[in-house]
Amino acid sequence: MNICIVGLGLLGGSFALGLKQLPYHYHFIGVDNNPEHAAKALELGLVDEISDLEAGVKKADLTVLAVPVNALIAMLNPVLDMLPEKATLIDFGSTKELICGVVQNNPKRAQFVAVHPIAGTENSGPEAAFAGLLPRKIMIICDKEKSRPESVKLVEDIFRQLDMRLSYMPADSHDLHLAYVSHLSHISSFALGATVLEKEKDEENIFNMAGSGFSSTVRLAKSSPEMWAPIFTQNSRNISAALDSYIRKLQEFKNMIDNQDEAASFELMKKTNDIRRILSGIDQ
Amino acid sequence: MNICIVGLGLLGGSFALGLKQLPYHYHFIGVDNNPEHAAKALELGLVDEISDLEAGVKKADLTVLAVPVNALIAMLNPVLDMLPEKATLIDFGSTKELICGVVQNNPKRAQFVAVHPIAGTENSGPEAAFAGLLPRKIMIICDKEKSRPESVKLVEDIFRQLDMRLSYMPADSHDLHLAYVSHLSHISSFALGATVLEKEKDEENIFNMAGSGFSSTVRLAKSSPEMWAPIFTQNSRNISAALDSYIRKLQEFKNMIDNQDEAASFELMKKTNDIRRILSGIDQ
Numbered sequence: 001m002n003i004c005i006v007g008l009g010l011l012g013g014s015f016a017l018g019l020k021q022l023p024y025h026y027h028f029i030g031v032d033n034n035p036e037h038a039a040k041a042l043e044l045g046l047v048d049e050i051s052d053l054e055a056g057v058k059k060a061d062l063t064v065l066a067v068p069v070n071a072l073i074a075m076l077n078p079v080l081d082m083l084p085e086k087a088t089l090i091d092f093g094s095t096k097e098l099i100c101g102v103v104q105n106n107p108k109r110a111q112f113v114a115v116h117p118i119a120g121t122e123n124s125g126p127e128a129a130f131a132g133l134l135p136r137k138i139m140i141i142c143d144k145e146k147s148r149p150e151s152v153k154l155v156e157d158i159f160r161q162l163d164m165r166l167s168y169m170p171a172d173s174h175d176l177h178l179a180y181v182s183h184l185s186h187i188s189s190f191a192l193g194a195t196v197l198e199k200e201k202d203e204e205n206i207f208n209m210a211g212s213g214f215s216s217t218v219r220l221a222k223s224s225p226e227m228w229a230p231i232f233t234q235n236s237r238n239i240s241a242a243l244d245s246y247i248r249k250l251q252e253f254k255n256m257i258d259n260q261d262e263a264a265s266f267e268l269m270k271k272t273n274d275i276r277r278i279l280s281g282i283d284q
Numbered sequence: 285m286n287i288c289i290v291g292l293g294l295l296g297g298s299f300a301l302g303l304k305q306l307p308y309h310y311h312f313i314g315v316d317n318n319p320e321h322a323a324k325a326l327e328l329g330l331v332d333e334i335s336d337l338e339a340g341v342k343k344a345d346l347t348v349l350a351v352p353v354n355a356l357i358a359m360l361n362p363v364l365d366m367l368p369e370k371a372t373l374i375d376f377g378s379t380k381e382l383i384c385g386v387v388q389n390n391p392k393r394a395q396f397v398a399v400h401p402i403a404g405t406e407n408s409g410p411e412a413a414f415a416g417l418l419p420r421k422i423m424i425i426c427d428k429e430k431s432r433p434e435s436v437k438l439v440e441d442i443f444r445q446l447d448m449r450l451s452y453m454p455a456d457s458h459d460l461h462l463a464y465v466s467h468l469s470h471i472s473s474f475a476l477g478a479t480v481l482e483k484e485k486d487e488e489n490i491f492n493m494a495g496s497g498f499s500s501t502v503r504l505a506k507s508s509p510e511m512w513a514p515i516f517t518q519n520s521r522n523i524s525a526a527l528d529s530y531i532r533k534l535q536e537f538k539n540m541i542d543n544q545d546e547a548a549s550f551e552l553m554k555k556t557n558d559i560r561r562i563l564s565g566i567d568q
Binding site for chain 2: 118119120122137138165167177178180181182184185186187188189190191192193194195196197198199200203205206207208209210211213214215216217218219220221222223225226228229230232233236239240242243244245246247249250251253254256257258260262265266267268269270271272273274275276278279
């Protein structure tokens with residue numbers, strides 16, 4: 001079976017590497033508009049050959065679009081149009097509502113399955129890919145009923161081979177949940193990094209004091225702006241509401257601190273400690 | 285040499301464990317107002333004996349106060365008053381201005397050295413202690429000129445035995461820097477956790493989606509309210525200013541997202557990516 005991976009970065013590369021460790025015979029065709037990334041991906045063994053987009057898609061049983069969400073919007077219909085009749089198309093985008101929207105009237109819509117692996121790191125590019133990224137993580141499949149059963153089954157089988165846990169939800173629910181649990185985390189981290197960089201002109205101070213929790217809280221501020229700026233645009237309505245809630249919560253917390261209301265801030269933190277129980281079992 | 289550790293939690297316990305791995309002969313006397321913590325600390329080998337406060341301090345060449353900062357404020361003068369003439373007192377508090385303020389007129393002020401190890405985890409209690417917490421981390425020594433040279437030398441020698449890196453600053457600068465790099469991180473993380481817990485009533489959703497960055501950004505929201513509520517009170521002026529800057533930055537970011545101004549949000553994130561270079565060499 002031929003799998004064409006468009007976008008040879010962290011997610012696309014890790015998907016291929018994860019499958020290559022298993023006893024199945026997939027042939028990976030890589031497509032990347034950055035020739036250095038393509039060459040690197042071949043050198044690192046993420047894919048077995050490099051191709052241009054159309055030739056790759058034409059040869060593949062499964063095409064995976066693992067590109068930033070703005071590129072996804074531009075590519076989805078053209079790639080669907082060139083997709084062989086028996087083939088299946090998936091995307092790995094972090095937004096789903098707009099993506100499902102742009103293909104809704106495409107005659108080949110049923111050959112497309114909208115998915116999102118809940119996995120990532122702050123690193124990007126082919127060198128960031130590693131076989132262990134996807135196994136045991138959640139794969140969300142959106143609007144499954146709009147995809148033909150054989151395409152859904154194909155991708156479900158592959159995700160299960162990768163030992164991923166499948167979760168199903170409508171595209172709009174996906175975007176709402178992701179706004180809170182993923183997109184807001186990235187914004188809070190970027191804003192924290194930006195605030196500290198502005199105030200602490202002495203880099204040595206930042207480095208020296210980062211031991212006390214800063215480095216983990218700000219980790220996501222190392223993430224790729226190329227990937228994230230379009231996500232924030234595409235999910236702006238949900239993110240805006242999530243940010244409003246977050247800013248209100250910070251303001252509430254600040255009022256407690258300003259008023260030296262230690263009982264109230266204690267209570268807020270004690271309740272929030274419940275996150276330890278909920279996340280128990282997740283590393284880092 | 286006898287070292288009395290008051291507060292047998294993460295920091296006090298890790299300080300003792302770190303020193304116990306070295307070829308020096310320290311005898312550790314443990315003091316804790318929680319009898320279970322005291323018994324656990326003895327059982328885990330953090331200390332060699334358990335004592336009440338006064339007997340422990342009287343026997344020690346060095347007393348370490350590793351208790352929450354509200355307890356510190358209450359204990360500092362009484363402990364200084366009972367400190368033997370040749371002995372030295374240090375504290376590990378995350379605030380320094382108020383702490384140095386309350387002892388400023390104590391006749392034994394020069395026997396006190398105000399220090400703060402820039403190290404911690406989200407865990408607390410004697411079981412959370414580990415020998416590797418302090419080595420290679422920063423130890424800040426505040427208002428060194430107010431301590432007698434032999435006391436400063438004693439603690440510098442011990443911190444160097446622990447392979448810590450020493451940094452010197454006035455107590456007010458310490459509190460200003462820590463507000464941005466440590467205290468703000470904790471507040472941003474607690475507020476993020478609180479926001480998500482309020483919005484996502486389905487814990488399964490939080491758990492499932494936490495892979496995408498949430499778990500590291502929210503890690504500090506597992507921290508001890510007993511420790512943090514009094515820190516926020518004692519450093520409220522600096523924290524309030526830091527929170528104002530952070531909320532303004534979030535509002536600025538939100539406006540970019542609301543206006544779909546991708547160029548501006550891209551630019552903000554690109555600049556903030558510099559945090560990767562600054563923090564390179566620090567894990568997580």
